[in-house]
Amino acid sequence: MNIFFSWLVGLIFGLGLIISGMANPAKVFGFLDIAGVWDPSLAFVMVGGIGVASIGFFFARRRTQSWLGLPLHMPAARDIDRRLIVGSVLFGLGWGLAGICPGPAMVVAGTGALKGGVFVLAMLLGMAVFELAELRQAKFGAKSDVTE
Template identity: 65%
Template structure:
């Protein structure tokens, strides 16, 4: 049941990305190009998503369980450190390079776009690099010193 709901959620999420224009990297870069001709559409995508999302999170606040009786896994981290900001900056540079973030990357893969598949493989490789560093005590001490 849970898998069915998350499958449907992924499906709606992907349709939303396509409708919004987020699955078109050229449009995303048009939004990120403040100095050129600025396509503000994607600010409205975030606005629309946050408007609906806020209601859901407000509803979830008073609950201890999901509607399927599962625990509500809300993030508990509140620390603002170099890891959070540094990671986000590295992500932003990658996003600005091609105009693709993780969700649209997977949608482009599903559209049969060859470069979408290349992006997803490279992204998984990047995530593996993170895993390798996190699992090796001597390596993670290097990145933990960033905190």
């Protein structure tokens, strides 16, 4: 049951990305290019998304389990560390270079565009680099300078 809903929610998410313009890299550039002719549309995506999601989270927080009786995996991390800062800056750099973030990457790949598929593969590789670094760290102790 939860597998079907996951698919449905992914579909709704993707339709939202398409309708909002987030799935169009040219539109994302229009938003990020504040020194050019600025297109503030994507700020409205954030307003609509946060507006609705915050209602959902408001109700979710008052529950002990999901509607299907599953545990609620609310993020517990509270501390602002170097990983968060460095990671978010690297992410912003990549986002600014291509105008694609992970959700839209999947949608663009789903249109069958080869460029979308290539971006997704590179993104998976970037994620795999993170996983390998984490494994290495777990094995050899906290030597990486990325972790506080």
